[in-house]
Amino acid sequence: MIDPADQQGGVPAAEAPDIVPPTSASDDVLRAEHIAKRFGPVTALRDVNLHLKKGEVLGLLGDNGAGKSTLIKILCGFQKQDSGEMFLRGKPFEPKNVDDARAQGIDTVFQDLALIDELSVYHNLFLRRERVFKPLPLLSNRRMKREARTALDEIGINIPRIDVAVARLSGGQRQAIAVARTVNSDADIILLDEPLAAMGAKEGAQILDLVARLKEEGKVSIIMILHNYVHVLQACDRVSMIQDGVIALDKPTAETSVEELTEIVVNEYRRAREQSHREEAQAAGSQPPA
Amino acid sequence: MASVAQDPASTGPGGPEGPAQSRRALPGWRQIGSRIIALREGSIIVITLVVAIYFSANTSNFLTGGNLETLLPYFAPFAILAAGEVFVMILGEIDLSIAGMYLFAPIIYYKLNTSVGLSLGLSLIGALLICVAVGAMNGVFVSVLGINSFVTTLGTLFTFEGLSLIISKGTPVATPGGQVPVGTFGKVFGAGTYSELIWAIAIVVLLQVALTFTRWGLYTVAIGSNKLGAAEAGVRVNLVMIRNFMLCALTAGLVGIFEAIRAQTVQPNPAGPNEILFFAVAAAVIGGTLLTGGSGTVVGALIGALFLGILKDGLILQGVQANYLLFYTGLAVIVAMTANVFVGRARRGHGGSD
Numbered sequence: 134m135i136d137p138a139d140q141q142g143g144v145p146a147a148e149a150p151d152i153v154p155p156t157s158a159s160d161d162v163l164r165a166e167h168i169a170k171r172f173g174p175v176t177a178l179r180d181v182n183l184h185l186k187k188g189e190v191l192g193l194l195g196d197n198g199a200g201k202s203t204l205i206k207i208l209c210g211f212q213k214q215d216s217g218e219m220f221l222r223g224k225p226f227e228p229k230n231v232d233d234a235r236a237q238g239i240d241t242v243f244q245d246l247a248l249i250d251e252l253s254v255y256h257n258l259f260l261r262r263e264r265v266f267k268p269l270p271l272l273s274n275r276r277m278k279r280e281a282r283t284a285l286d287e288i289g290i291n292i293p294r295i296d297v298a299v300a301r302l303s304g305g306q307r308q309a310i311a312v313a314r315t316v317n318s319d320a321d322i323i324l325l326d327e328p329l330a331a332m333g334a335k336e337g338a339q340i341l342d343l344v345a346r347l348k349e350e351g352k353v354s355i356i357m358i359l360h361n362y363v364h365v366l367q368a369c370d371r372v373s374m375i376q377d378g379v380i381a382l383d384k385p386t387a388e389t390s391v392e393e394l395t396e397i398v399v400n401e402y403r404r405a406r407e408q409s410h411r412e413e414a415q416a417a418g419s420q421p422p423a
Numbered sequence: 424m425a426s427v428a429q430d431p432a433s434t435g436p437g438g439p440e441g442p443a444q445s446r447r448a449l450p451g452w453r454q455i456g457s458r459i460i461a462l463r464e465g466s467i468i469v470i471t472l473v474v475a476i477y478f479s480a481n482t483s484n485f486l487t488g489g490n491l492e493t494l495l496p497y498f499a500p501f502a503i504l505a506a507g508e509v510f511v512m513i514l515g516e517i518d519l520s521i522a523g524m525y526l527f528a529p530i531i532y533y534k535l536n537t538s539v540g541l542s543l544g545l546s547l548i549g550a551l552l553i554c555v556a557v558g559a560m561n562g563v564f565v566s567v568l569g570i571n572s573f574v575t576t577l578g579t580l581f582t583f584e585g586l587s588l589i590i591s592k593g594t595p596v597a598t599p600g601g602q603v604p605v606g607t608f609g610k611v612f613g614a615g616t617y618s619e620l621i622w623a624i625a626i627v628v629l630l631q632v633a634l635t636f637t638r639w640g641l642y643t644v645a646i647g648s649n650k651l652g653a654a655e656a657g658v659r660v661n662l663v664m665i666r667n668f669m670l671c672a673l674t675a676g677l678v679g680i681f682e683a684i685r686a687q688t689v690q691p692n693p694a695g696p697n698e699i700l701f702f703a704v705a706a707a708v709i710g711g712t713l714l715t716g717g718s719g720t721v722v723g724a725l726i727g728a729l730f731l732g733i734l735k736d737g738l739i740l741q742g743v744q745a746n747y748l749l750f751y752t753g754l755a756v757i758v759a760m761t762a763n764v765f766v767g768r769a770r771r772g773h774g775g776s777d
Contacts, residue, residue, distance in 0.1 A: 211654075243652075245655070246652070247652035249648045249653065249656075250717070251648035256641060261657040263641065272638065
């Protein structure tokens with residue numbers, strides 16, 4: 134594997150980050166190859182190659198606007214890529230929408246949590262998977278309450294009342310509900326977009342504990358967007374870093390360190406600064422610095 | 424009330440003390456009062472009762488069978504219209520075209536019966552199907568094309584009021600099924616004394632059950648509360664929105680035909696329907712449905728319509744001069760809404776579960 138830190142450690146390179154080529158393992162559950170996505174004039178993803186092994190926890194890192202959330206939204210069927218292919222358990226994967234991806238076993242916690250403030254905790258937990266009195270279309274609220282309580286207890290999330298609107302919960306509790314909703318589904322691939330955002334240290338630790346427990350059980354594979362490198366090294370098996378719309382680093386966490394990850398980001402900032410200096414210089418009509 | 428009003432201050436964001444306080448035992452009447460306020464419709468129930476008691480005390484014939492019979496036409500049609508409108512308003516949208524459907528449906532009903540020669544029942548069904556199609560069109564414009572619902576439905580409002588004038592050539596006609604002697608069909612669909620009341624109650628109960636106890640209702644609230652979140656969770660946002668606009672147009676067309684049969688004539692005059700539109704929206708809002716979406720009840724809209732009906736009826740009985748009627752109604756609406764908001768705030772702080 135190419136190590137950007139080695140390559141760029143000495144002389145700060147000005148060119149774009151290296152692209153990790155498509156890789157695969159025999160036990161891949163999800164694979165994305167050459168994914169590109171543009172929003173009008175903005176290129177969010179240029180050429181992303183990513184794979185997720187069975188039972189693995191993959192940490193996805195990257196600067197703000199690097200394309201992490203876009204990648205998650207493509208993987209979960211919320212948006213469609215412009216080009217590139219995805220494979221789910223070795224078969225081509227072209228989700229029509231979130232429901233379709235979910236039916237195929239991919240469930241997601243979005244950055245904005247997709248919680249409905251006006252609805253109760255248990256209605257949020259069961260949104261799109263409501264329990265009804267078959268064959269009547271009436272909601273079985275009692276059953277959802279009971280199952281919600283059981284699910285939250287199993288997951289180890291403490292929510293005092295599950296019949297209150299989620300608007301009344303704290304940021305950490307809301308995040309926990311969103312994670313619980315996904316975990317409680319029958320998904321075997323879970324995508325978490327910044328699960329530790331808006332959380333205190335204690336609540337964040339609970340979520341990481343939950344991820345660790347899920348990993349131990351070994352039934353689900355997880356891709357998780359994180360910002361804190363310590364969390365990444367603690368919770369993930371492997372780390373992929375997005376820079377500039379491509380995956381620029383892909384390593385087992387055991388082979389990397391906070392220092393290396395920091396170094397890469399520092400280099401990225403240095404590169405960006407040089408780039409903007411050069412552009413300013415060009416705009417001023419002078420020669421770029423040698 | 425005092426302890427209820429204090430709660431918002433003491434309840435921090437997600438503070439655990441909120442539920443604990445609401446659970447403490449309140450003695451007797453205060454407990455019942457607190458229960459009523461905990462209901463979403465609680466405030467308007469209280470306000471309507473107060474107004475009804477005021478008129479019973481101050482006029483000799485408010486509480487008479489004869490008066491209750493005159494009260495019904497004021498109230499039942501608004502309740503049905505508002506029930507449909509609530510489904511659109513909870514989405515955070517509004518449907519102004521209900522006035523258009525109200526005017527258009529009886530004209531189509533008349534044409535299908537007299538010009539095409541369909542039976543009364545088939546004419547009714549045909550007219551309502553056309554209303555539903557217009558509702559679907561509204562829904563597609565708002566959800567799929569993303570055009571503001573106020574603008575879209577203002578357009579369909581004018582279009583179909585205009586079409587009503589064109590088709591009817593502006594001439595009132597006798598409503599089929601509404602002529603004396605009124606047959607069973609006419610009695611069921613508007614002409615019977617309690618026909619509209621029974622329809623109103625049936626429709627309100629049905630739609631309240633749909634809103635509270637079905638996925639459709641759950642998704643309606645979800646879209647109004649967090650449209651993107653609902654979409655991310657996998658709710659088919661466009662489908663639900665289109666369906667709600669269809670429902671709203673259906674109830675409007677139904678009321679239009681009821682009223683035409685009751686009045687025995689189809690009046691192609693947009694002025695009446697336009698006023699009715701605003702009373703229907705007022706009934707929904709007074710009943711606790713937010714114009715911003717995410718929250719509302721059909722039962723509340725029924726009580727809001729009852730409130731408006733009692734107010735108008737009571738003022739007439741009190742001998743208020745006709746010129747003052749709208750003025751007093753306006754003031755009362757402002758007062759009722761303000762009270763509603765304050766009681767609503769107390770309720771939310773109070774921690775009652777929804």
